[in-house]
Amino acid sequence: MAVITYREALRAAMREELQRDENVVLMGEEVAQFNGAYKVTEGLLKEFGPKRVVDTPISEAGFIGLGIGASMLGIRPVMELMFWSFSYVAFDQIVNNAGNIRYMSGGLINCPIVIRGPANGGTNVGATHSHTPEAILASHPGIKVVCPATPYDAKGLMKAAIRDNDPVYVMENTILYNDKGEVPEGDYIVPLGVADVKREGTDLTIVAHGRAVITSLKAAEILEKEHGVSVEVVDLRSIRPLDEDTVLASVRKTHRVLLVEENKPFCGVDAQVAYLIQAKAFDDLDAPIGRVSSIDAPQIYCKRMEDQQLPHPARVVEAALKVLA
Amino acid sequence: MATPAVLTHPESLKNPAGPSEFAKHPVNTALSKADKVALYTKMARIRHFEQRCIRTYQQGKIGGFLHLYVGQEAVAAGTISLLGKHDHIITGYRDHGHALMVGMNMNECMAELTGKVTGCSKGKGGSMHYFAPDKNYWGGHGIVGGQAPLGTGLAYAVKYRGLKGCCLAYMGDGAVNQGAVHEAYNLAALWDLPMIFVIENNGYSMGTSQERSSAHPGCLAKRAEGYGMAWDVINGHDVYEVRAKTAAAVKRAHDESKPTVLEIFTYRYFGHSMADPDKTYRDKEEIKEYREKKDPVLLFENELLAEGVLTPATRDAINEAAMAEAEVAAAFAEESPDPTVADITKHIYWEEDNRGKDTTSRGTIVFE
Numbered sequence: 001m002a003v004i005t006y007r008e009a010l011r012a013a014m015r016e017e018l019q020r021d022e023n024v025v026l027m028g029e030e031v032a033q034f035n036g037a038y039k040v041t042e043g044l045l046k047e048f049g050p051k052r053v054v055d056t057p058i059s060e061a062g063f064i065g066l067g068i069g070a071s072m073l074g075i076r077p078v079m080e081l082m083f084w085s086f087s088y089v090a091f092d093q094i095v096n097n098a099g100n101i102r103y104m105s106g107g108l109i110n111c112p113i114v115i116r117g118p119a120n121g122g123t124n125v126g127a128t129h130s131h132t133p134e135a136i137l138a139s140h141p142g143i144k145v146v147c148p149a150t151p152y153d154a155k156g157l158m159k160a161a162i163r164d165n166d167p168v169y170v171m172e173n174t175i176l177y178n179d180k181g182e183v184p185e186g187d188y189i190v191p192l193g194v195a196d197v198k199r200e201g202t203d204l205t206i207v208a209h210g211r212a213v214i215t216s217l218k219a220a221e222i223l224e225k226e227h228g229v230s231v232e233v234v235d236l237r238s239i240r241p242l243d244e245d246t247v248l249a250s251v252r253k254t255h256r257v258l259l260v261e262e263n264k265p266f267c268g269v270d271a272q273v274a275y276l277i278q279a280k281a282f283d284d285l286d287a288p289i290g291r292v293s294s295i296d297a298p299q300i301y302c303k304r305m306e307d308q309q310l311p312h313p314a315r316v317v318e319a320a321l322k323v324l325a
Numbered sequence: 326m327a328t329p330a331v332l333t334h335p336e337s338l339k340n341p342a343g344p345s346e347f348a349k350h351p352v353n354t355a356l357s358k359a360d361k362v363a364l365y366t367k368m369a370r371i372r373h374f375e376q377r378c379i380r381t382y383q384q385g386k387i388g389g390f391l392h393l394y395v396g397q398e399a400v401a402a403g404t405i406s407l408l409g410k411h412d413h414i415i416t417g418y419r420d421h422g423h424a425l426m427v428g429m430n431m432n433e434c435m436a437e438l439t440g441k442v443t444g445c446s447k448g449k450g451g452s453m454h455y456f457a458p459d460k461n462y463w464g465g466h467g468i469v470g471g472q473a474p475l476g477t478g479l480a481y482a483v484k485y486r487g488l489k490g491c492c493l494a495y496m497g498d499g500a501v502n503q504g505a506v507h508e509a510y511n512l513a514a515l516w517d518l519p520m521i522f523v524i525e526n527n528g529y530s531m532g533t534s535q536e537r538s539s540a541h542p543g544c545l546a547k548r549a550e551g552y553g554m555a556w557d558v559i560n561g562h563d564v565y566e567v568r569a570k571t572a573a574a575v576k577r578a579h580d581e582s583k584p585t586v587l588e589i590f591t592y593r594y595f596g597h598s599m600a601d602p603d604k605t606y607r608d609k610e611e612i613k614e615y616r617e618k619k620d621p622v623l624l625f626e627n628e629l630l631a632e633g634v635l636t637p638a639t640r641d642a643i644n645e646a647a648m649a650e651a652e653v654a655a656a657f658a659e660e661s662p663d664p665t666v667a668d669i670t671k672h673i674y675w676e677e678d679n680r681g682k683d684t685t686s687r688g689t690i691v692f693e
Contacts, residue, residue, distance in 0.1 A: 025485070051485070057515065062474050062508025069415075069478020069492075072463055075485060092471050092505065105456035105464070106447030107672035141673045141691060160685040165675035193688025241688035272692075279693075 002185055007177040009151035010040050010116075013158035014078060016187060018048050021076060024162060027054045027067060028080025028117075037082045038118065038177055060090035064115065068098045068167075071113040078162060084119035084171055085131040098167040099142035114161045119147075119171035120211060121262060121299045122310050130299035132262055134171050134209070135269045138240040144168040144192055145239040149213035151181035153237055156190025164192060173211045193241030197250065201232035204320055205250040207273055208260040209236040212311055216260050219316035227317075229324060239269055244276055251281045256323050258290040260311050265293040290323035292316050345628055350569035352407070361634045362643070364406055364564065368398040368622050370647045371422045374431050377651035378421070378438060381658070382599050387438045391452050394422035396594040399621035400525050401426045403567025404493060404589075407575055408461075411483055411490025415463040415476040417497060418453035419525075419593075427460040431654035441661035448664045449672065470496055470503030473522065477509045480520040484582060491519035491578035499530020499538060501545045510586070514552040519578035521571070522549075524588040525561070531597040532606040546588035554584050561591035562619040565628070592619065 004012070017024050030037045032045040032055040045053040056063040060081065067077035081087055087094055094115065101109050121130035138145040144166055148154040154172070161168035190196075198213060199220055208216045213235040220231035234250050236243065251257055257277055259270035274289050295309045347353060356364070375395045382391050394401070401422035405414065416423050424434055429445055437444030438452050445455050446465075455465040463479060466472040476494030483490040500506055501524060513520040524545050528535055536542045549556035555577060559570045567589060574585035592615040596603035629635040635643075670691050671677060676684040677691070 057508075057511060059508040059511060061505045062477070062512050065471070065474020065505060065509065066478040066481055066512055069463070069475035069480075070482040070485070071478070072458070072475070073413075073479055073482035073486075075478075075482045092468055093474060096468055097466070097471060097475060101464075102675070103672050104446055104450040104454040105458070105672075106445070106449050107678050108446075108456055108458050109463070110675060144674075144686070144690075164685045166686075189685060192686040193690065195688075238688065241686055241690040242692075243688040245688075 001182040003180050004151055004183050005177065006151045006154050006179045006181070007038070007040050009155035009183045010158055010172065011042065011044070012183070013155040013162070014041065015044060015047065017159055017162040018044070018052055023074060024076045024078060025052055025054060026078050026080070027056055027063060029056055029058055029082050031055060031080050036080070038174060040177070041080065060086050061093055064090040065093040065097065067113050068093055068101070068111060071111050072101065072109050076112050076114070076162060078114045078116060081115060081117035083129050084117050084133055085129050087115070087133060088131070094137070095140055095143070099140045102166070103142055110165050111167050112165045113167050114170060115167070116158070116170035117172060118174040120173040120175060121294065122175050122306060124301065124303040124306060126301045127298035132171070134239050135263055135267060137169055138269065142166070144241065145171065146192060146237060147171045147210040147239060148237065149176070149210055149235055151179065151183045153190050153196070153235070155183050156188055157192065157237065159187070160189040160192050163189070168192065171210065176211055176214070179214070190237065193238045193243055195243035195246035196235045196237055197232060197246065198235045199231065199233040201230040201254065203230045203254055204256045204258060204324055205232045205234060205254045206258045206260055206316070206320070207234045207236065207247055207270070209239060209269065210262060212260045212262050215311050215313055216316055218313040219320065222313060222317050223320055227321065229320070231320065244280070247273065247276065248281050251277055252284045255284055255286040257285070258292065258316070258320050258323050260292045260316055262294055262310055264296050265291065266296060268293055287323050290319045292319045344631065345563045345565040347563060347565040347569040348628065350565065352568050352572040353565045358634050361629055362639070364402060365625055365629055365635065366643050366647070367426055368402045368564070368625060369644050370431070370650065371398045371401065371425050372622050373644065373647040373651045374425060374434065374654070375421060377655055378435070379599070381435070381438065381655055386659070387452070388440060389451050390418070391438070391599040392419040392597065393593065393595045393599070394419055396615065396621070397525060397527060397561065397591045398422060399564040399567050399625065400523070400561045400589050400591050403564040404523060404571045407568060407572055408493070409490070411488040412575070413461040413463060413479045413483065413490065413492045414495070415472045415479060415492065416465065416495035417469065417472055417500065418465070418467050419497065420453065420455050420465040423495065424455045424457065424462065427457055427462040429455065429457050429460065429462070431650050432657040435654035435658040436661050439658040440663065441658055442664040442668065443657070443661040447668070447672070470500035470506040472496065473500070473506040473509035474512070477513050477518060477520055480513065480518040481516070484519055489579050491521060491575060493521045493523055495523045495525055497530060498524055498526040498528065498535050498545060499533070501548065502539060510549070510552045510554065513584035514554050517582045518584055519582045520584040521574045521578060522584070522586045524586065525591055526588050527591050527593045529597065529606065532601065534606065544588065546586045549586035554586055556586040556588070559587060559589040561589035562621045562624055564621060564625050
């Protein structure tokens with residue numbers, strides 16, 4: 001199996017889907033001639049031409065709305081947001097139009113659009129460019145949200161998203177773009193709504209998504225080596241649909257849970273996961289559910305402090321030991 | 326570019342009752358007698374459907390907002406009567422007239438207003454959210470101007486597929502100040518999309534007159550020039566003129582794949598919605614003036630009577646049939662069942678509606 005980067009995995013998914021389905025179109029700011037602000041779409045203009053890979057003006061409400069309209073007629077647009085933070089100027093399109101059109105038409109209209117791009121802090125760019133809107137968007141029925149943590153999942157989830165008949169919002173992470181991993185060269189998908197046990201363990205379950213999975217895996221190593229604790233790490237991969245079964249099975253196995261996410265804590269994804277666990281596995285818990293999130297403040301600019309604001313392995317280890325105490 | 330050299334002030338468009346100078350336009354002389362009767366019938370049906378809605382609303386059977394199209398019939402009728410297989414339409418929340426024009430029936434429209442499962446959106450959309458994709462009608466959108474980018478996407482898809490078609494996106498005069506509309510203008514012009522933006526200018530964005538809401542009032546279509554788009558202004562009380570001038574925009578879209586902005590001057594006889602008491606921002610005399618002298622249904626009726634296409638007897642029969650049809654629709658809506666509690670969670674996701682078919686999704690999708 002080839003070892004490629006998270007960025008290359010995303011690109012491979014889009015290339016294969018462009019080849020597979022003539023209705024797939026890539027669109028966004030700087031995706032074509034500039035080869036992508038983060039080079040995710042590099043080379044695709046050259047390979048597929050300007051009809052399939054389209055540069056847009058800086059006009060998120062306009063071009064996302066255009067993509068939604070085109071998707072209603074069967075085009076499968078894959079729209080790049082340079083940052084998910086920029087989605088807020090297209091919120092009416094992303095939520096009101098894409099999220100509601102099937103429902104309000106009584107099931108008559110499909111909206112097979114993918115909107116993708118990075119949604120992460122940790123890059124020293126300040127609060128306006130560091131939003132993680134997966135919880136905000138996943139709270140709207142009609143919308144699907146995925147957050148791949150590894151190259152394998154990035155490719156498989158992206159392909160599933162493009163083939164899905166509903167709006168799927170893929171939240172990537174610029175810090176992960178250069179991470180390498182094994183990725184099959186052929187066609188495969190990672191279905192939406194299927195979590196993955198990234199590390200097996202017996203003493204504690206950590207539930208995470210996105211880059212928090214990588215942070216949690218590092219913490220799990222430390223916990224094993226320095227504290228003799230066996231940690232299981234469950235990667236949600238998909239926020240909505242949510243794989244409740246995999247989460248609950250792990251809780252029933254370890255009886256102790258720590259939730260880790262890069263969101264701010266209030267109304268974060270893990271608020272829902274904590275509710276799920278107490279509702280459906282209350283008797284399996286041997287301790288209160290622990291939680292690590294970003295420190296609850298707008299994203300700070302100062303790099304040294306931003307690294308502290310985000311979950312990091314030492315903070316995860318500390319929180320894990322409290323749950324284990 | 327077919328751009329008027331001199332700004333036409335809307336006053337000059339408010340021509341009094343009389344023969345339409347556009348009756349002899351080829352697009353209108355091409356209409357058979359039966360075509361003209363059918364067009365008049367459609368306008369009368371919109372009028373009588375909307376008037377029946379008022380009663381249903383006053384009986385407390387329609388919730389939420391009800392934005393009536395009475396007075397504006399010639400806009401939907403004139404423009405939509407020109408469209409073909411690959412032409413699409415999308416509009417805002419004043420969407421009943423367009424729905425009836427594309428061939429949606431009164432029963433499904435009335436039942437949607439009363440929130441019944443037999444409604445066109447199964448009671449899930451309401452007055453502002455009618456859809457009929459099988460008739461190229463893509464809504465029915467509740468947020469002012471939100472339909473403009475979506476319509477641009479429909480035009481994009483038509484062009485992408487290499488089809489000879491276009492999209493008409495309708496909006497009110499209030500929508501022209503929304504950012505999304507300007508983004509759509511830019512994209513349509515930048516990418517040469519077969520797109521027609523139709524501003525149905527009824528003079529008031531809710532209770533705010535055009536003079537109080539839009540810079541450069543008097544002509545909203547002229548903003549198209551900033552994007553290098555063709556534009557035109559139309560007397561929306563004359564269905565022949567609406568057809569003649571819209572036909573040029575459709576031809577431009579079909580033959581050159583170029584967008585157009587049309588501003589159609591029209592007037593609504595009732596408040597912004599039924600929730601608007603309509604007492605604060607305009608005079609009753611103004612409404613009376615329009616009703617008596619510029620009514621689009623009456624003007625067309627007079628035109629067709631003069632042409633010998635209609636007789637008083639056929640006119641009366643058409644109107645009585647439309648009223649009866651609206652009564653039947655009201656009864657149908659009354660007798661239809663509500664959706665069920667189980668229906669609340671249907672039509673959210675594709676796989677929920679297509680169980681057993683191949684899907685890329687698993688897991689919990691709708692939460693307790």
